[in-house]
Amino acid sequence: MTPDDPRAGPSAHLGDALSALLDGELSDADTAEARAHLAACPTCEAELGAIGQARTWLRGLPPVEPPADFFERLIAGSVPERSAGSVPERSAGHEATVTPLSGAPSQRRRWRAGVAAMSACAAVTVVVLSVAAPHDPPTSPPLGRFIVAHETEVGVGDPVSELATAVVPVGFQR
Amino acid sequence: MAGSGIPTWEEVARSHGRFLYTVAYRLTGNNDDAQDLVQEVLLRVRKGLSTYKPGNLEGWLSRITTNAFLDEVRWRRRRPAEVMADEPDRVLPPTVGADVALEAEVFSADIQAALGRLPDEYRTAVVLCDVVGHSYEEIAESLDIPLGTVRSRIHRGRAQLRKALVSGGHRDAG
Numbered sequence: 001m002t003p004d005d006p007r008a009g010p011s012a013h014l015g016d017a018l019s020a021l022l023d024g025e026l027s028d029a030d031t032a033e034a035r036a037h038l039a040a041c042p043t044c045e046a047e048l049g050a051i052g053q054a055r056t057w058l059r060g061l062p063p064v065e066p067p068a069d070f071f072e073r074l075i076a077g078s079v080p081e082r083s084a085g086s087v088p089e090r091s092a093g094h095e096a097t098v099t100p101l102s103g104a105p106s107q108r109r110r111w112r113a114g115v116a117a118m119s120a121c122a123a124v125t126v127v128v129l130s131v132a133a134p135h136d137p138p139t140s141p142p143l144g145r146f147i148v149a150h151e152t153e154v155g156v157g158d159p160v161s162e163l164a165t166a167v168v169p170v171g172f173q174r
Numbered sequence: 175m176a177g178s179g180i181p182t183w184e185e186v187a188r189s190h191g192r193f194l195y196t197v198a199y200r201l202t203g204n205n206d207d208a209q210d211l212v213q214e215v216l217l218r219v220r221k222g223l224s225t226y227k228p229g230n231l232e233g234w235l236s237r238i239t240t241n242a243f244l245d246e247v248r249w250r251r252r253r254p255a256e257v258m259a260d261e262p263d264r265v266l267p268p269t270v271g272a273d274v275a276l277e278a279e280v281f282s283a284d285i286q287a288a289l290g291r292l293p294d295e296y297r298t299a300v301v302l303c304d305v306v307g308h309s310y311e312e313i314a315e316s317l318d319i320p321l322g323t324v325r326s327r328i329h330r331g332r333a334q335l336r337k338a339l340v341s342g343g344h345r346d347a348g
Binding site (some may be wrong): 025 | 184187188191192193195196199200205209210212213216222281282285286289300303305309326330332336340
């Protein structure tokens, strides 16, 4: 097979129409035209086989399992930093051999803090305090102590305690 | 679901967590980045739920996920100093033994690694097509690109992936 097949020059090859053909994205007329071309062009026929193989491989990839309790902890606002060693693939344990990246922690914290904060907003003050305070000692002690003190004095249910909920995201470095 | 038919972000996390995580993992190629991406997606889900019209939730989530992923890609490109070092998980593991099932699992990791080496734009289109199962029209809408560009990216992505896997000696061309 040569790139310059006399029956169909390079410009006439089907190219990305082959993927569209496999995906059922061609009109009936274009499909018929493509099939007629394929019958006479070994270059395109070979490419169709190769593209079809890649497509089959990709579509056969298994679902990926998040680390255990990932979403529940996310909802509870207590996702820990990192999760090295978790198994990503439900049925393909060998993808667990991938090594987690070690870079860009600041951005991870940015995202994680954001979700934690959005959980915090939805949570009862007391729950937020119990979950959040131990995770953010570097920046939150003064605020945390204030909230805890306030909590002790005022108690849950007092309208003022709503303010404590509202300021908790500050404690998450937002 | 709430009475309005619009789910809360917590419900989305519980009902579509694995879907979200699978898409995020296929896009990012590792657990840490997948977790960060999922959290960013849930932040956007929370913000966007008020304007979400009950319908194709997975389509909506896929759009948010790919946009968040591409935003992250652009963010990294603007900050070359913070670009991650060589990513260890992108190194293909050695092919193991004669066990067919084991080989299939390893090959799944090989496909993921090859997927990770595709240009981001190709990978996004391929994931939306072959992992999520979207039509070209849906992908064009999600990525806000012309239909012809979708077709071209999917085709080139598949072709590059197949070439990488075959030339890398991880699977025979047949």
